[in-house]
Amino acid sequence: MKRSLFWNVMFYIFVAFVVLESVFPFYYAIITSLKTGSQIFYITYLPVIPTSQAEFAHLFDNYYAVLFSGNGTFLRNIWNSIWVSTWTVAVALFLAPQQLMLWRVSALPVASFC
Numbered sequence: 001m002k003r004s005l006f007w008n009v010m011f012y013i014f015v016a017f018v019v020l021e022s023v024f025p026f027y028y029a030i031i032t033s034l035k036t037g038s039q040i041f042y043i044t045y046l047p048v049i050p051t052s053q054a055e056f057a058h059l060f061d062n063y064y065a066v067l068f069s070g071n072g073t074f075l076r077n078i079w080n081s082i083w084v085s086t087w088t089v090a091v092a093l094f095l096a097p098q099q100l101m102l103w104r105v106s107a108l109p110v111a112s113f114c
Helices: 005-033 053-057 061-068 073-106
Strands: none
16 A cells, blocks of 8 residues: 655654654764853854864863873773673673573473373
8 A cells, every 4th residue: 555645754754853853962962062161051053163273172171081080080980881791791691502401401391200
């Protein structure tokens, strides 16, 4: 059954709305992270393009402050998360075949000796 042009257009408008609504928070978080402390209070939905060399030099100061200040605690926490998640996946992959084997053995019919 072929849909009418109206419903095709409405479907794509709905898909565009859902995509825009789900992507916009990430976009706004990135735009806000590039602002200075005083610029955060001015709401802009488009990125502020640096007009001078001095503004461009301070564009990534927030990222530098998070990554390399505070005795490296942020990078250590990121490494800890990677370490724990890697070992969790490794243990789960190691235990999965044993669990499958036990499940299959338990599903075998039991012979009665009565």
